[in-house]
Amino acid sequence: MRYRRVRCSVNYLKGALKNCRSGKSSKLVKVKMPDFYYMDLSAPCRSVMLTAKAVGLDLNMKMLNLMAGEQMKPEFVAINPQHCVPTFVDGDFVLWESRPICTYLASKYGKDESLYPADLKTRATIDRLMYFDMGTLYFRFGEYVYPVMFRGADKPDPEKLEKLQEALGWLNGFLEGHDYAVGNSITVADHTLVASVSTFEATGIDLSKHPNVVAWLARCKANMPGYKQANDQGAQEFGKMAKTKL
Template sequence: MDFYYLPGSAPCRAVQMTAAAVGVELNLKLTNLMAGEHMKPEFLKLNPQHCVPTLVDNGFSLWESRAIMIYLVDKYGKEDKLYPKDPRKRAVVNQRLYFDMGTLYQRFGDYYYPQMFENASADPEKYRKIDEALEFLDIFLDGQQFIAGGDSLSLADLSVLASLTTFEVAGYDFSGHKNVHEWYGRIQKIAPGADTNRTWAEAARPLFDKVKPQQ
């Protein structure tokens, strides 16, 4: 299946790890957004929102990373640990995925991306909101080995791992959040595709060099 991606993108890397977890090989299609490759007519036919990641599986086109992750598990997963069938367990995984998308990674982007792409000034309040999101995540992990609880890795762990790897590459220090810091060190040893996640994330480091985090 074709996978249109950018290595520095956390959502792309979350899909990469999910594919590794279910044993699916991706046909990598590096997509240079700065060169406008996502605006070419052939790409717009696949995804009118012209964003990455985009997956094309035997003619079926899908975008939005968490939707892709769920699709891969539903279609190719051999068990339901990554995305449990039990309604309550699945609901917690969903909540954590939406938290990552709408709070954790969103707040990171709100602070960093205007500086990276619009030459905006640093906003201390937006920086503080990132820390608040990490405080929430620290609470989720209190007494838990995994982001959604339970006794095994889930899609929530893969999604948040991708996000926090970008945090680290950007120079954001979350070591003060004990549960998050310990989980981050632990999860990289067991998450499928974690090494590739780390290697790909480094591609974004030059973009963050001009951003000066608040002290």
């Protein structure tokens, strides 16, 4: 049965090619790529881009320059009234906030369940780590760098750096005994966390006190599909901008 299906598929493709050459119309339907509104500087945007690479999904990339206020254009506000990135449009379905976009991509387009397993305990652990990134890890990074980068502060608050290092220490503990955030294979939790931690590294945050984090980051860089294009370039760009202020 499997052989017959393959043979039928090959014959169909041959027929479609023959029709194309003869000028006849084909019944092949072009599938519209989802739209993705983003900015390379944004770690949350890059986490989605990493997930898209992992599932092999091409996105119709629509960059918005938040510094220039492009997110306030009426046509974008009509799509997302919160006018934030990332914003993802899949047909008539619109979604913003990076973590649910990542889990949606993994669930709908993943070749298997490895990125977001159906097992409830595993999935809950992945969710916990993504919320940890949102509410603690990246939040504390923002508390340290954003006042200087975007709010006119003269210099960063060293106490905020201590709080960030504390959060990195917790992540170091979460990574103990396994290669990735949840076990020994990459999940969407790794996409979320690595987008943040690579940005910290590019900004000059010292990670050396956290050996599990350092080793995990190196594994992610080496093994995540499309890492350089989807994440590294934006992280380095953010770091370069941050270092002129910090």
